[in-house]
Amino acid sequence: MGKVVIVRYGEISLKGLNRRFFEDKLLKHVRIAVSDLGKPRVYKEHSRIYVEAQNGNEVEIVERIRKIFGIVSISIANRFEVNMDTIKEYVKNEIEVAIEKRNTKTFKIETKRADKNFPMDSLEINRELGAYILDEFEDIQVDVHNPDILVTVEIRNSAFVYSEKIYGFGGLPLGTNGKAMLLLSGGIDSPVAGWLVGKRGVQIEAIHFHSYPFTSDRAKEKVVELAKILSRYFGKFRLHSINLLPIQKEINEKCPEEEMTILARRFMMKIAERVAINRGCEALVTGENIGQVASQTIQSLNVTNSAVQIPVFRPLITMDKMEIVDLAKKLDTYETSILPFEDCCTVFLPKRPVTKPRLDKILASEQLLDEERLINEAMDNIVVEDIYLDEI
Secondary structure: OEEEEEEEEOHHHHOHHHHHHHHHHHHHHHHHHHOOOOOOOEEEEOOEEEEEOOOOOHHHHHHHHOOOOOEEEEEEEEEEOOOHHHHHHHHHHHHHHHHHHHOOOEEEEEEEEOOOOOOOOHHHHHHHHHHHHHHHOOOOEEOOOOOOEEEEEEEOOOEEEEOOOEEOOOOEOOOOOOEEEEEOOOOOHHHHHHHHHHHEOOEEEEEEEEOOOOOOHHHHHHHHHHHHHHHHHHOOEEEEEEEOHHHHHHHHHHOOHHHHHHHHHHHHHHHHHHHHHHOOOOOEEOOOOOOOOHHHOHHHHHHHHOOOOOOEEOOOOOOOHHHHHHHHHHHOOHHHHOOOOOOHHHOOOOOOOOOOOOHHHHHHHHOOOOHHHHHHHHHHOOEEEEEOHHHO
16 A cells, blocks of 8 residues: 556557557566666556555656556556545545645545445545535635546545546557667657657667768767657667768769759668668658658659668658647757758758659669669668667
């Protein structure tokens, strides 16, 4: 008995015969997140996960688990043996704290009685608790529609009392839908795209292309910082870095200038696909968005897509830029993404990039290049970093 953190999940409950698989994955992620907090007891019961706090560490537990994909909401509850007098005391305490800290004027009691052997039904409990609170406090009223505080009482094998819900991101637990490779630039879009796909239970690794020394160390450090922020949601985050400059130089020397961007983009996709397959990833993820830049017209996206065989997920494809910015701010990637360091796409930028490329012309230009040699040389110099949550 004592403080317990209640973890609720939503979509998982719709998984039918596979539900246990998803629940066990989420249970594992929660256990890992709190494992260094005195190894609190973590268990599954009544379609929820419970984490028993120790020595007042319930707030730290919530902070650790609230970003785990699959969690819809969290509450810190008092758990105790079912007894109406004890329930009254805990409800009174919730109201008292709310009055002192938030100048609360109205309240509502909501009871969920899962244990049908309890002699009072939910409405009777609400009425008795409401009358008790009105007797205990002079300047507070009942408001069943828009109360300043909602106190929830649950009667199961134990009694639970709590008054706050902290909302998570929902989605599905990581690792329940395979693994994908994110093309991570230093911009606003790609970190958001990776997060959105991760929210669907897909474990993410990332590949970053730079043009050092044409792009600076600060630009590379910026991407590492973005990877660290993403590791708050993904745990260990593997980042593959590749220097694209030799390929860009050869394209610039041998191919039409206006095709520079689309040809470089196809090389990036081909390299990303090879790294993805080597790492057991079954798809690529990009931050592309229809019409945002020349390489993101429908025609350009078709030509880019034809460079690879595995699926390409583009979760931002129809989003408004401000929607993406808002989400980036919510994830804490925005301030890092807007740091003014150049990326590889700004190197050899054509004055008039082709916006409606024809695949036959692009393939003809690629014939001017020793593609296999260029890709192999790029992959021979790949740099791999594993970024962990505790590096933040």
